[in-house]
Amino acid sequence: MKISYDGLFDKCATFMCGDVEENTPVKVSENCTVAAAASGEEFCGVVVGVRNGMCAVKMNGAVTLGYTGSAPALGFTQLSADGNGGVTAASSGIMRLVVEVDEQAATVTFIM
Numbered sequence: 001m002k003i004s005y006d007g008l009f010d011k012c013a014t015f016m017c018g019d020v021e022e023n024t025p026v027k028v029s030e031n032c033t034v035a036a037a038a039s040g041e042e043f044c045g046v047v048v049g050v051r052n053g054m055c056a057v058k059m060n061g062a063v064t065l066g067y068t069g070s071a072p073a074l075g076f077t078q079l080s081a082d083g084n085g086g087v088t089a090a091s092s093g094i095m096r097l098v099v100e101v102d103e104q105a106a107t108v109t110f111i112m
Helices: none
Strands: 011-017 026-032 033-037 045-051 056-061 062-068 077-081 088-089 094-104 108-111
Touching: 011 026, 011 045, 062 094, 077 108
Parallel strands: 011 033, 062 088
Antiparallel strands: 011 056, 026 033, 026 045, 045 056, 062 108, 077 088, 077 094, 094 108
16 A cells, blocks of 8 residues: 555645746745745745746645755654755754655655
8 A cells, every 4th residue: 555645735826936847845035926945945835837927836735855965854844945946954944744755866755
C-alpha cells in the first residue's frame, strides 16, 4: 500500500504573477500579485499552475519540493525558500509539518 497526502487540505488562490514557474515557493510582492520568494524568505504558498499572467498558488495542503542544505527534520520544522525553487531548513519563520524527507533525491514533503 502506498502512502499519499494528495488532496489533503488542498486550498488554492489565484494571483497575478510575472515570470514564476510551477512548483516555486512564492511571496506576496504587491497587491494581488506573487513573485518567487528569495533565499531565506518566508513563502505563502507554492505555484501549482501558471497561465496568461495568472497563477494558482497552493496555500494549504501537501507539497513535495527540493531542498538545499541540511535535510529538514521530520515533524514541525521551520522552512524558508532557498531562492532556487526549493526550500531550506530555517532558524525562524513559519512552521511546516514535514512528513517525509528523501535524502537521496534531496526532496521534502510537508503540509502547509
